[in-house]
Amino acid sequence: MNETHHLRRMTTIWIVLSIAADLLFWFLVGPHIPPGRMTDMASSNQFDFNILFVIAIPVLIGVWIYLAYAIAVWSAKRGGPEPVGGEAARNNRTAQVAWITITSVVVIFLAGFGTVELVVNHGSGGGEGPNPVWSPAGAIKAETAALAGTGTWSPNSNQVLPVQVIAQQWKFTYRYPTFGGFETPQLILPVNTTIAFNVTSLDVIHSFWAYQLSVKADANPQVNDVAYTTTNQTGPFTVRCSELCGIWHGSMYNYGRVVSQQKFMQWAQATEAANAANTKDLPPFAWTYVPDANGAAGGYYPDGTVTPYSTVETYGAKQPAS
Amino acid sequence: MTERPLATAGEASTAPRVPWTQRQGWLSQHLGTAIIGGILGYTFGHWLGNAISSNYQYIVNSGQNAIADALALIFGVVGWLLGIGALNYPLAKLAGRQPEKEVEVNDWSKYFRYSTNHKTVGLQYVVGVLLFMFTGGLLAMAIRTELLNPTTHYFSADTYIKIVSEHGTIMMMMATSIVVGPLGNYLVPLMIGSRRMAFPRIEAFSFWIFVAGYMVIFSALPYGGFPTGWTGYAPLQTQAGPGMVSYLFGFAVIGMGMMAAGFNIAVTIINYRAPGMTWSRVPIFVWSILATAALLTLATPTLFAAGLFGLLDKTAQTAFYVTEHGGSSYLWENLFWFFGHPEVYIMALPGFGIVGEILPVFTRKPLFAYKVGAAGMIGVSLLSFFVWQHHLFQSGINPDMRPLFMLTTELISIPTGFIYLVGMGTLYKSKIRFEIPMLFAMALYFNFLIGGVTGVFLSDVPVNVTVHGGFFVLSHFHYTIMGGLLFAFMGGLYYWLPKMTGRMMNKKIGLLHFWTMFIFFNLTFFPMFIIGLLGQPRRVFTYAKNLQGLNDFSSISAFLLGFSFLIFFFNLVWSLYISPQKAPANPWDSLGLEWQTATPVPPHNFERIPVILTDPYHYSEASAPAVADLGGDERVPAVSSHDGSGVA
DSSP states (O other): OOHHHHHHHHHHHHHHHHHHHHHHIIIIIGGGOTTOSSBHHHHHHHHHHHHHHHHHHHHHHHHHHHHHHHHHHSBGGGTOOOOOOSHHHHOOHHHHHHHHHHHHHHHHHHHHHHHHHHHHTGGGGBOOOSSOSSOOTTHHHHHHHHHHTOOOOOTTSOOOEEEEEEEETTEEEEEEGGGTTEEESOOEEETTOEEEEEEEESSSOEEEEETTTTEEEEEOBTOOEEEEEEBOSOEEEEEEEOSOOSTTGGGOEEEEEEEOHHHHHHHHHHHHHHTHHHHHHSOOOOSOOOOOTTSGGGOSOTTSOSOOSSSSOOOOSOOOOO | OOOOOOOOTTTTTTSOOOOGGGOOGGGSOSHHHHHHHHHHHHHHHHHHHHHHOGGGBSSTTSOOBHHHHHHHHHHHHHHHHHHHTTTHHHHHHHTTOOOOOOOOOOSGGGGGSOOOOHHHHHHHHHHHHHHHHHHHHHHHHHHHHHTTOSSSOSSOHHHHHHHHHHHHHHHHHHHHHTTIIIIIHHHHHHHHTOSSOSOHHHHHHHHHHHHHHHHHHHTTTTTTOOSSTTTTOTTHHHHSOTHHHHHHHHHHHHHHHHHHHHHHHHHHHHHOOOTTOOTTTSOHHHHHHHHHHHHHHHHHHHHHHHHHHHHHHHHSOOOSSOGGGTOOHHHHHHHHHHHHHHHHHHTTHHHHHHHHHHHHHHHTSOOTTHHHHHHHHHHHHHHGGGOGGGGGTTTTOOGGGHHHHHHHHHHTHHHHHHHHHHHHHHHTTOOBOOOHHHHHHHHHHHHHHHHHHHHHHHHSHHHHHHHTTBHHHHHHHHHHIIIIIIHHHHHHHHHHHHHHHSBOOOHHHHHHHHHHHHHHHHHHHHHHHHHHHTTOBTTOSOOOGGGHHHHHHHHHHHHHHHHHHHHHHHHHHIIIIISOOBOOSSTTOOOOGGGTSOSSOOTTSSSSOOEEOSOTTOTTOTTOOOSEEOSSSSOOOSSOOOOSTTOO
């Protein structure tokens, strides 16, 4: 069999199978790919995954067909023609140039595509550190106001809602600076709203992973890691820690809920009032908290009688009266 | 073998006194004295630590004190090295004395001694890495047992996380040396036509410190383990108990071995090539080992320094990684991954080299696009220094760096793809003999493709939000390291063990081993991609109830995968001891220089230094030139059924 026959046969099988697999994937599997469509970031990240998969399918199928063809046709057991060595078998300029060109084009396209998606989607829900470069409109203003204690949020106002995530061994708590800075283990969010998560840690590195919201931001001590997402469906979602943080890492999860804007407002105002006495004792709202040897902000020695673990004087938030 | 002079009664008083380091037999230096040295050193170090810093104990009166633990391990390793005789030469030099040459022992006990023969060291490494691998594998079985059920626990959360950490660390340490150690040391001199490595003492040192590293990392378990996984992130590291000291110092010890081995191999390849072994004739395996050696030498010092900082944080109360006192949790992450990503290619490139050697032999075709393949390996090793922050995409690093690291990470798939060009071009219109090594080589192409393609998903920052830190990434790197490197290593063992041991491996048991390993590897790890996409983070002992089916499937496959390694072990024992079949000098009809010398390999490899005439890939070529002039009357024919008689 001559060269064109082998290649033509493989190419035909490849094109048919790739198109079939791509179509099946795009229409049957793609819409169900995690993280779903609960937020804008989730939808666009699902779209990205599906685009990558549609490109990956022909690559996988191409190599597999080639290997299967080689095993079936070029096996010594079949007793085909003797292989031919020499220069022609060692190098083939066309094949080499084509291979390098095609892989380079695909790879550079993917890097460009990923970058555009990352910028357009305001960091795609990933942690952008304390100084995010691709913020949604109004986010910086809302964050600045939140820190100054002058931030507001009301239904139908189209404002960005800052929420602080405080990770600690081994739970997440949340502070809502636009509602007096109360702290709660519940994560309730309004629908159709851009949320600015400000993620920090009191001890080791954790990672705040709101799975269905497509948000993942590492929680580093004394670092504010900002991630954005825009909710567009109501319902429950899962929060898990996705950075190993010690023995109970596996148990560090809870469930949040996206509710209507009115319901959120009711909940936030009710919780603010119910927690008012506790909120007074909390350190003032800040992007990060320094753990204190006497127990404030999650320090390690809550009874205040144990010698601090370091001879270096500790510092941090003002102490609650004991 | 140098005969000891027999002392008769009359001569006893006049016979020269043999110094201890020159003795043979039980009263000389060997594994036993190394163990004694290690124990004495450990005991002394622990006493010293408690003597100078008794008020730094983790728990009052526990005797667990980071300084004592660190000093115990440091002195233990020094005692071990003294005991095995690794320091005889440098100490004699330091004292201004003329050092004596290591005694050459030629009986079985040479495998338990400080041997400077690269073939002995290679075989020592085979046993060493297999020991590492079986230990790590048993821990993997424990992990999969725990994950059989989301709510019923076989281990406590504490024990589980320590098993996970120990498994990851042991396997990573093993994988850095699994090819470079056994096959690199044994084969590189044979392949480049050298009689030895450039620095035989450094070579022996690299092995014995590798064994010390194994014991140091294993000492973490009796110390209570460490909870950080193999990545050892600070400040969790700073918070952890005394097992962390073993981790930090263990990586330093292993790192010394890696640097020594890499440096030695690079120098050997550059300077010890036989006449005529030009860069365009160097076997592709040697190229892969050279690229790996460069990474070992250049990347490992970063880990070494990072581990030292961690050790100082734990013992001397410094604050490199303690944020409250001015350190940074990002410092460890960056230092670790600056080493860690080249490390990933340390665990990939040698596998590419092995399949590059196996394919031409079993297809009877020359290696396709040899120069592109070699360039790809160098390209991968260079680019691997510029991708490390893709491990930190969601960590809050400078956000505008992410597109750059996304680009470099995706660019690295271009040179990695060259290995597929080489493989597929070599297979084209070939005549494949499906011997065991060839099956493993083909399996690498299957597995690594899945590992490589999923790597592109991970490098895409938006997709990374979902797949980072979960079972998806876990499955990805098992596909590249286990599916790639370990399959290649197994192929390499089946291929080269006949040369190294003089015994053929049993083919029937080998087939059973291959198919069980290949099938159950894929059945174990493929479901983990789905488990990860469905939201299971890594290193958890409890998970969502709806993932139990997939986890159970994966666990049961993992047990059977573990069983396939028992088949391999059985094959080793069967083929080497129970029913040994003598291997011909060149059982696979290879043109490689390593196959042209006799089996067993003569003490100095080649009777004369060979003169290399061409590269070893002229298969199926009628008028091919001879590969090498071995110094006898005949030249090695291009297509050979050579029985080693060419070596006079």
